Amino acid sequence: MILLINAGAQHIPYLISYFDGRRCNSFYISDYKNAEDMIKACINSLTIENYNKFKIYVHNLANFDAVFLLKILVELGSVEPILNKGRLISINFTGHVKQVDSIAKAKIVNKKGIIIDKLILCSLTFYDSYQLLLASLRKLGVAFNVIEKKDIFPHLFLNNPDIPYDYVGPVPSIEYFINITIDEYNEYCKRFPNNTWSLREEAISYCELDCISLHQIIIKFSDLIYNKYSINITKFPTITGLTFVIFRSHFLNIFTIPMLSGKVFKEIKTLFTGGATDMYLPCNYDQKPIYCYDVNSLYPYIMQNEMMPIGKIVYF
């Protein structure tokens, strides 16, 4: 769920975290000169050989976080965003693996038998997990019954320009939280018996918990799909793509569904129209009986009772 809280302003990233299944890594803005440096440090820490060809899931990447990531990614390597009808599906990123103050190189023997240095590359693909699991992280955590569920956080507290990033003080009041009950707030406050709340620690804890929760959700979903269909979800960025692949790998008979193109496609496409709406003048000049017919659920009826138009395309 997305809430518009301030139209006309801009958002600045102040924290970025990731979780690889074993450990979390967080980058907080006060440790860097600015947000750009913070994100660069995060991307550089991901561009290592161990993460080569990894997929990186970001919930709601397409609508939100891609804005921040894309600008940095193009500075650090080659970027290939994949779009469908204007919507971002994934970002393929390839960058050089870095050592301290240099780019990592490997010794290889070329065709002439000469040993040369070759730059080591790391390829990462950013996916929007919201396009695979179309629900909020909170709802997904409940649905998949993961151990680490999404926490609450006073997002609105940071809208106050006077709050520094190293704020340590009383727990922000309930109005800085979004859509929580007083009971939930009181429970939250109990975590801080001395009423000493650190913005840095709590933000990192909240962000890392989000990453862990999303990771557990995707692991469960991945296990579910692989155990049932022997298909890796990491190959397919969207739920529609994944569904189609499951159909093709388990239920599609060979040489049944043709791929339409050219003139045949154009002609058949004209047959698919939206629901027609007729409007009649409420009059009956001839005073004869008028019959009006309507058909409901014609499409499912045809689907159930008629043969599917499959096989060779016959033009006549």
Add this chain to the structure above:
Amino acid sequence: MSKVNENQHILLQFRILTCDGIYKTVGKLLQLNNNNLDKDFLKTFIQNVIEEKTSGYSDIELTKIIFSYGIRDGLAPANINTDKEANTILYNYKHYKLAVSLDPLDFGEIINIIKTDNRTTYIVQNINGNLYTFTQIINKNNLITNKVTLHKKGVLTLSWSDVQTDQDKFTRTIGNNVFVYNINGKLINFHVIKPTKYINTIEKHKEHDTNFLTLDVETRLATSKVDDNNDITNQRRSSTYTLLD
């Protein structure tokens, strides 16, 4: 023909000269006797050849039609031009006049018949010397299936299949074209089977891939004092949102 006596025959070759100066031989070398039967045969032959070749040469301008002939002693074998051939319905397919028939005899003269257990193969030669090979199967309902090839000068130039679907009609499939005829040779339906690519099936994955990680970004409003120099969005103005969940 008046120069040829009753014990002689004439060798006749029909040729054309195109505007490009190229001679083209049309049809086979004919052996004709000086009698009315072979005169009729010649008329029909010329008519058939012109019909058969018309579409093939329609885009060529002809300068001359040439009859090359020679007179030889002795009588030529009889030429056959049956009524059956004359009455056969033909249709044009890629410059070939094909008989609309399941009967090999409608395509020319049968020169060989080979019978096996369930099929009969007919070798048929038409008036131009082209060879048709009919592999014919007749099922228990007396419905005929022909698989036919046409060889021109020894080269396979055309093949098709005829399938009799009931006593009144048959379907001829040549390449992607499907013709449905009634038994009298009238075209009932014609359609084209379009070359079709199909959605492929996909192999299952052999190994479970869990090489992924998760990432999250937290943001705050740029109106905050400490963020004035931290604008990486590079946008003049944007709608701002925060995630509830």
